[in-house]
Amino acid sequence: QKEVEQNSGPLSVPEGAIASLNCTYSDRVSQSFFWYRQYSGKSPELIMSIYSNGDKEDGRFTAQLNKASQYVSLLIRDSQPSDSATYLCAVNGNDYKLSFGAGTTVTVRA
Amino acid sequence: EAGVVQSPRYKIIEKKQPVAFWCNPISGHNTLYWYLQNLGQGPELLIRYENEEAVDDSQLPKDRFSAERLKGVDSTLKIQPAELGDSAVYLCASSHGTQATDTQYFGPGTRLTVL
Numbered sequence: 001q002k003e004v005e006q007n008s009g010p011l012s013v014p015e016g017a018i019a020s021l022n023c024t025y026s027d028r029v030s031q032s033f034f035w036y037r038q039y040s041g042k043s044p045e046l047i048m049s050i051y052s053n054g055d056k057e058d059g060r061f062t063a064q065l066n067k068a069s070q071y072v073s074l075l076i077r078d079s080q081p082s083d084s085a086t087y088l089c090a091v092n093g094n095d096y097k098l099s100f101g102a103g104t105t106v107t108v109r110a
Numbered sequence: 111e112a113g114v115v116q117s118p119r120y121k122i123i124e125k126k127q128p129v130a131f132w133c134n135p136i137s138g139h140n141t142l143y144w145y146l147q148n149l150g151q152g153p154e155l156l157i158r159y160e161n162e163e164a165v166d167d168s169q170l171p172k173d174r175f176s177a178e179r180l181k182g183v184d185s186t187l188k189i190q191p192a193e194l195g196d197s198a199v200y201l202c203a204s205s206h207g208t209q210a211t212d213t214q215y216f217g218p219g220t221r222l223t224v225l
Contacts, residue, residue, distance in 0.1 A: 042218070
């Protein structure tokens with residue numbers, strides 16, 4: 001069974017700063033990596049997916065994947081109050097089973 | 111494009127009562143998932159369907175939980191009888207295909223409270 005660990009929160013950052021979220025996973029054959037955002041009382045919403053080593057940028061979000069270290073991260077640049085949410089790291093492998101971490105709660109201070 | 115639809119959004123029942131949740135996936139999505147999410151945790155897969163077939167139900171507590179996906183579209187998840195520990199949010203998700211890279215889209219969830 002895949003284990004997905006995320007850095008414990010909550011993470012509080014000032015508006016305009018960079019929020020850095022980390023995730024490690026245990027299954028070496030994992031193929032796909034996703035970051036979901038979940039606002040309180042709402043369902044998870046996909047914000048980034050990454051499949052290859054390196055960086056992937058989408059607007060203010062950058063995902064970084066290092067399969068050798070079994071590590072994936074998410075950077076949120078120019079953090080806004082609307083970024084305040086819980087961010088879930090999810091990992092998928094050959095079993096097509098998406099395993100989630102417990103999430104890191106981010107609070108952006110105005 | 112309409113998203114994943116779930117009903118009801120909230121359900122409060124007493125323990126030992128039955129309860130059912132309904133999900134309508136995104137049109138054209140062949141794969142449907144039911145997840146359970148406890149407070150402060152990530153979603154955990156209960157069952158995955160590819161069309162009508164339950165291809166992974168290894169995490170479904172079969173003594174009290176059952177699910178069906180007739181005609182390969184809508185799905186129903188049932189608990190009978192409900193226990194206090196079943197209080198959680200039940201999420202339905204769907205994806206177009208079955209590849210590991212396919213994005214799963216989540217519905218709004220059903221928040222179950224068992225008293």
